[in-house]
Amino acid sequence: MSTIAEAAPQTHDTLVRLDAAGKPLAIRHDGRIWLVDPDTESRHWYGRDAWWDTRRTAAVGSGDLVSIEYWQVQVRSGTHSALRTATLRREPLSTHWLLENISDADETTEEE
Template identity: 75%
Template sequence: MTLTPEAPTRTHDFQVRTDSAGKPLAIRYDGRIWIVDPDTETQHWYGRDAWWDTRRTAAVGSGDMVSIEYWRVQVRLGSDSALRTFTIRREPLATQWLLESIDDGS
């Protein structure tokens, strides 16, 4: 299953649990809890929102309105299940995560 960046998933059953530094530890998706594999490397980066396309306005001092936070993590349902790659993102100033893509390696 692969989702496209143009149509990320927004579901009520999608939540990200993070540690105190903001690194994802587990993801609830589709009624299941996917644990981030601690033995694999996670990727973390920031992209930029095309603010000129969204025409979003904000008051002075509102904060960073253009940085989109991304994480790519390897997850599994249990110790015997296959690894899958989830890419998640958070829009500027948002508290809720979006599911950008899932790659099951097939």
């Protein structure tokens, strides 16, 4: 009998430029700037973190410890380049975004 460990998703530190409403406009990653295509729909949602698995206590007034923010946006690295789908993630209490994945636009699947 063998067991297969699930691989953790690859994440990369990322700089994200946001509009006044908090929607991503551009992503800087690995020396490249990816512009969010304004003619495509972006997806925004929140997941939940099991903070009790990683931290023993939560101080009173420490803020939202469970909401993981996600954005899925269509980006281009140049005016004539193909659209790619980028998924961004921000952990609870963090000010930094992580690039969870970037793929060809037609390779993405719907999440439930």
